[in-house]
Amino acid sequence: MAFPDTQVAQLLAACKRHCCVCWRWCGSRIHLHHIHPRAEGGPDDIDNAIPVCLDCHAEIESRSNMGRHFSQVELHEHKRRWLEICRDQPETLIRAGRRDVDTGPLEALLSELEYNRVLLMGDDHRNDYATLVVAQFDRALAANAFASLEPERRDRVFTTYKSISETADLIRARMSHPPGGNTYNILSNQIRDRRVALRGQVANAIATLKQALGTEEEAAG
Numbered sequence: 001m002a003f004p005d006t007q008v009a010q011l012l013a014a015c016k017r018h019c020c021v022c023w024r025w026c027g028s029r030i031h032l033h034h035i036h037p038r039a040e041g042g043p044d045d046i047d048n049a050i051p052v053c054l055d056c057h058a059e060i061e062s063r064s065n066m067g068r069h070f071s072q073v074e075l076h077e078h079k080r081r082w083l084e085i086c087r088d089q090p091e092t093l094i095r096a097g098r099r100d101v102d103t104g105p106l107e108a109l110l111s112e113l114e115y116n117r118v119l120l121m122g123d124d125h126r127n128d129y130a131t132l133v134v135a136q137f138d139r140a141l142a143a144n145a146f147a148s149l150e151p152e153r154r155d156r157v158f159t160t161y162k163s164i165s166e167t168a169d170l171i172r173a174r175m176s177h178p179p180g181g182n183t184y185n186i187l188s189n190q191i192r193d194r195r196v197a198l199r200g201q202v203a204n205a206i207a208t209l210k211q212a213l214g215t216e217e218e219a220a221g
Contacts, residue, residue, distance in 0.1 A: 150212075
């Protein structure tokens with residue numbers, strides 16, 4: 001079972017495809033979260049649905065022992081207030097859209113991992129060893145976005161990015177040596193071995209983040 005399609009369309013139109021918690025515009029990257037969890041007997045009535053972005057969905061689903069978790073009462077209140085704003089205060093909706101144009105940190109981190117997965121393709125040591133990127137990891141770390149992840153998932157992502165950073169350092173170090181030289185060849189071999197191991201790590205980290213963000217579950221749109 002799922003929320004009725006017609007009522008889903010009406011709710012998405014009413015919230016203007018914005019997250020009811022952080023007010024970020026989501027477009028197709030939006031979830032209809034069961035306020036009363038389905039696993040606990042929550043119904044598929046549209047009154048039990050709240051539209052949220054991927055990052056807020058991860059926060060709501062978080063089982064971390066840090067801070068206060070979202071309650072069902074609070075989620076209903078977030079939904080009520082945002083739908084009221086969309087209906088009665090369109091100028092607030094415009095300001096929210098201008099303010100929150102960035103993708104959430106965990107969603108952006110997922111995109112970065114997908115890009116790193118592409119960078120890890122190929123085995124030509126002269127053409128395929130592009131430097132891996134970590135900017136969104138740094139952003140998520142600064143925003144304390146990892147606090148919403150369960151420790152096992154957080155550690156898996158951290159370990160993957162540790163390997164990504166170490167491999168990126170080797171790639172940068174190789175740039176200072178002439179191709180074909182002894183040091184260049186040693187570094188190339190180290191990079192090759194790390195890249196092979198990283199492919200599996202990155203794939204697992206992507207799957208971990210997708211589970212945390214709920215992108216492998218039913219999403220609206």
